[in-house]
Amino acid sequence: MTTALLTGFEPFGGDAANPSGDAVGRVAADWTGPGTLVTAILPVTFAGAAQRLRDLITEHQPDLVIATGLAGGRSAIGVERIAVNLVDARIPDNDGAQPVDEASIPGAPAAAFATLPVKAIAAAIRDAGVPAEVSHTAGTFVCNHVFFTALSAVPAGTRAGFIHVPWAIGQAPAGEPALPLADIARALRIALDATLTGTPEPRTPAGTLH
Numbered sequence: 001m002t003t004a005l006l007t008g009f010e011p012f013g014g015d016a017a018n019p020s021g022d023a024v025g026r027v028a029a030d031w032t033g034p035g036t037l038v039t040a041i042l043p044v045t046f047a048g049a050a051q052r053l054r055d056l057i058t059e060h061q062p063d064l065v066i067a068t069g070l071a072g073g074r075s076a077i078g079v080e081r082i083a084v085n086l087v088d089a090r091i092p093d094n095d096g097a098q099p100v101d102e103a104s105i106p107g108a109p110a111a112a113f114a115t116l117p118v119k120a121i122a123a124a125i126r127d128a129g130v131p132a133e134v135s136h137t138a139g140t141f142v143c144n145h146v147f148f149t150a151l152s153a154v155p156a157g158t159r160a161g162f163i164h165v166p167w168a169i170g171q172a173p174a175g176e177p178a179l180p181l182a183d184i185a186r187a188l189r190i191a192l193d194a195t196l197t198g199t200p201e202p203r204t205p206a207g208t209l210h
Helices: 019-030 046-060 118-127 142-153 181-196
Strands: 003-009 036-042 064-070 077-080 082-084 111-113 132-135 159-165
Touching: 003 019, 003 046, 003 142, 003 181, 019 036, 019 064, 019 159, 019 181, 036 046, 046 064, 046 142, 064 142, 064 181, 077 118, 077 181, 082 142, 111 142, 118 132, 118 181, 142 159, 159 181
Parallel strands: 003 036, 003 064, 064 159, 077 132
Antiparallel strands: 077 159, 082 111
């Protein structure tokens, strides 16, 4: 039986909600398989989030890890392709820490690729009527830190990656793009299903010119 680990984040930066955590809760509430789904809400702290994720991976030995987080200002689900070994915090985390120009994992490679079928996931989400794209930057805050940590913490052959979500309608600050929370949750479920069923990665372009 397969085990999937799906994580979201608590609110941060003074916000009252975080749609990643709320959507993860919805996926968990509706889960009927296949396999076992483990979910967790991570703290928005560099030290705490990475350690909590490592502990979850050690405890549950998942076959699949998908971490999720909020990317306010985006209008589509972003299936992240590349994690960089860099922490450069524009704002403090929820512990008040604001590291600048530090490595997520000292001595590790400069970057790592997601091992999810990122193009296939984005296409499947779009096919379901939810806007989605392959993203080539997860930023340099806690989301990217968790993404890079996940790729370093899982055993070889374990699928792992990160998905950024927009604001949910009703939570977004004025003027910010948003999606229904139900659509965000549906996108995460599609990502799990596409990976668990072995959906092949299409040979179609998803790059950018700049």
